[in-house]
Amino acid sequence: xxxxxxxxxxxxxxxxxxxxxxxxxxxxxxxxxxxxxxxxxxxxxxxxxxxxxxxxxxxxxxxxxxxxxxxxxxxxxxxxxxxxxxxxxxxxxxxxxxxxxxxx
Numbered sequence: 196x197x198x199x200x201x202x203x204x205x206x207x208x209x210x211x212x213x214x215x216x217x218x219x220x221x222x223x224x225x226x227x228x229x230x231x232x233x234x235x236x237x238x239x240x241x242x243x244x245x246x247x248x249x250x251x252x253x254x255x256x257x258x259x260x261x262x263x264x265x266x267x268x269x270x271x272x273x274x275x276x277x278x279x280x281x282x283x284x285x286x287x288x289x290x291x292x293x294x295x296x297x298x299x
Contacts, residue, residue, distance in 0.1 A: 203295055204292050207288055207294075209287070211286045211287020211290070212283045215279045216280045216283065219279045220266075220270060223267040226267075227239030228264050228266065242259075
């Protein structure tokens with residue numbers, strides 16, 4: 196890998212990490228997981244309804260819907276931010292690596 200490609204891959208990984216860390220809370224809010232609770236008529240409300248039906252009328256503590264709502268209400272924890280950033284960095288790295296190979 197030449198130096199230009201290496202820099203591009205590094206920049207892609209950094210950009211992916213930043214976009215994921217900033218974008219995750221925005222996506223949660225857009226899906227309906229807000230600080231005021233789950234928004235009526237949203238995708239989050241549909242998920243909550245399905246989880247309640249599957250669990251006999253209640254949403255399980257510690258389940259996916261509860262975890263997403265907690266993140267939507269309070270923001271991502273440090274560990275969750277690190278995990279999301281890591282995934283974003285990996286995706287950014289892969290995209291920039293593939294794009295670099297396409298140009299060659």
